[in-house]
Amino acid sequence: MRLLFWIAFIALVVFAVRNKLRAMSKRAAVPPQARPGAAKAPVQIEAMAQCDHCGMYFPASESVRADGHDYCSPGHVRLPPP
Ligand SMILES: [Zn+2]
Known part of the structure; x- marks a missing residue:
């Protein structure tokens, strides 16, 4: 019973970490210009x-x-x- 608890706990941690990594890499891969709403904002690129x-x-x-x-x-x- 205790082993089952640990397996569930580790699976939950792995899932959470993987979710967080995916969110971070997704944010890094999208350039600021590609984000919705960025095209309309006055961008000061000289x-x-x-x-x-x-x-x-x-x-x-x-x-x-x-x-x-x-x-x-x-x-x-x-x-x-x-
Ligand atoms: Zn010079």
Whole structure:
């Protein structure tokens, strides 16, 4: 009788853990854009640019453009890549 109790208890724990893992992996697999309602919300995703000198990423609106290249700051304009 006691053995039966433990078998039932372990089965319950395994079931609960598996349920929790499935819920976690499901949440991680869905990207934020794919969630219902996310498409209508105003998403502040800005295009990113990469500095031609130091390789740093920054918002495209803050980029310093020169000769068709993007730079993170005026100090890096026209400096060669490292
Ligand atoms: Zn830079």
